[in-house]
Amino acid sequence: MASSSTRTVRLAVIPGDGIGPEVVAEGLKVLDAVAPAHGLVFDRTTYDLGAARWHRTGETLPDSVLEELRGQDVILLGAVGDPSVPSGVLERGLLLRLRFELDHYVNLRPVKLFPGVKTPLADVTPDDIDMVVVREGTEGPYTGVGGVLRKGTPQEVATQESVNTAYGVERVIRYAFEQAAARPRKKLTLVHKDNVLTFAGDLYQRTLKRVATEYPQVTTDYCHVDAATMFFVNNPQRFDVIVTDNLFGDIITDIGAAIAGGIGLAASGNVNPDRTAPSMFEPVHGSAPDIAGQAKADPTATILSVAMLLNHIGATEAARAVEQAVSADLAERGTAVRATHEVGDAIAKRVVG
């Protein structure tokens, strides 16, 4: 599908830590392979953020870099985090700061079992696992609100506060209704824990009911987060679109990854649907320092994140081409172990046809 006019997209690349750079290289390989036929040119800037920079300069995300990132169209991120850096420093200071500053209020995480992929569940087929989790991305227990009193003493108190606003809850629920309305089953499930977290749960419930009146074609229901995790394992067919808070979304999408063939395949988008700042696409997996530099990481999750990125910028045909290439690769993958770049090569080759 050659196109005569070209479109230039400013792409920020944050390879990050551990296996991040390895999987990002393959994502870019596939992007480069698919771009020309769809009239896309990516004007790429790579940002050196992560553990190495923190060790060198003490910086996680300098304000000047954040401002530069705001000027980009879209971001591709590998992974963030390293055992040499205290837990939370890079996660809170870099990854979560990006999500919050760039107002990524939707963390979009498809959970889909591709044909040919081995799932740890007995008796399920690809038809049984096909859902989209719409995880809130800028509120809930992820705000960082909280603190510690009398640290290190027997009287220590440590708090973490989940902050939820009508503004924040309504916009993510609206987005989830749009997703559900666009899918064949048109079913939206709120996952929360409203019998214990009564204030936040009630806000989610009331907002769901109110917005539901605008989407009569969408059926809605509710599921406690603990029960939801169980259904992921013994009745994943139950779910079509899920909307949930930041922490519950974090947890259930890891089970989602597990049942859909593993974290090596799980893609995500940190989306700013209002496009007031660039959205950011990243594999769900972390930096996996134990296998970094060994060409063992599966870049498929990053490549599928690239497909989501293409969709987000409106290059839907290019996105479909990448998805189809991945799907074909997965169907024929079998049990042979391939190096990271071999997987990228194979998918890139399929993408160009």
Add this chain to the structure above:
Amino acid sequence: MASSSTRTVRLAVIPGDGIGPEVVAEGLKVLDAVAPAHGLVFDRTTYDLGAARWHRTGETLPDSVLEELRGQDVILLGAVGDPSVPSGVLERGLLLRLRFELDHYVNLRPVKLFPGVKTPLADVTPDDIDMVVVREGTEGPYTGVGGVLRKGTPQEVATQESVNTAYGVERVIRYAFEQAAARPRKKLTLVHKDNVLTFAGDLYQRTLKRVATEYPQVTTDYCHVDAATMFFVNNPQRFDVIVTDNLFGDIITDIGAAIAGGIGLAASGNVNPDRTAPSMFEPVHGSAPDIAGQAKADPTATILSVAMLLNHIGATEAARAVEQAVSADLAERGTAVRATHEVGDAIAKRVVG
């Protein structure tokens, strides 16, 4: 194993809502069957608490009833919650109030696949799933601290606070070390989310490290809650004893139930290890109003909770007899559907031999 001397145990029974009364009846049937041979006499008081009482009187847990319960030795609870009562009223006002008031700081939840039980996971055997989750029971996001501002307006803010104290964290971690030290593998895993919930996570981490010096025979490690849910599905062998906070424990023990054959088999104890108040044993499942009154509920979780109750009161041989009866029943259960009381009958019969 007849015994000449008898011991009288004051047992409070709270059947509760939905399938609660049905499964509790079977638990008591088995208790009655096992007691005589072990010199046990249960002096039983049944407490009418739950949805019906709330509708009748508006009460969830009157102070006078709470005081009576304090005078009992141990409590057996069925399930609490009904769709006719607003979500949270009975959970917070009755179940969680009991756990907090009676200082059940350990919520003990074994996750064990019995031979013959069907798991939704492919390629696992009973040897692969045998762990104990030590869930904190009196702190974390379950405190009820939080509130709502400008309710029902576009400016609404709803908060939930996780409160964690050195006092509360240390005692549950100590208990978990004791459990780990008593098991063959002697491995303790802290499950938390310390890269996001940095204040609470850090308190758990520091406490784990400090207490670990007293248990050199126990190996410890750490796992983020999101990754833990994945390991439950694709590598449950990874876990021996887990210690975790109240909310994470709630979530992972439901996946635990799912992988170990379903919620119909998952037992739990709300334990006050200092014995300053009675401990309370209950199946992990809820009141399941959709199947209540139909003799469809599996009472096995309650019967296994009775075994935990027996262990708690020091009747270890009686506990073992119940466990063995359950184990034998499960091994021969097959796929035949039995009524609630038929399962109870079968296990009670095995218990007396």
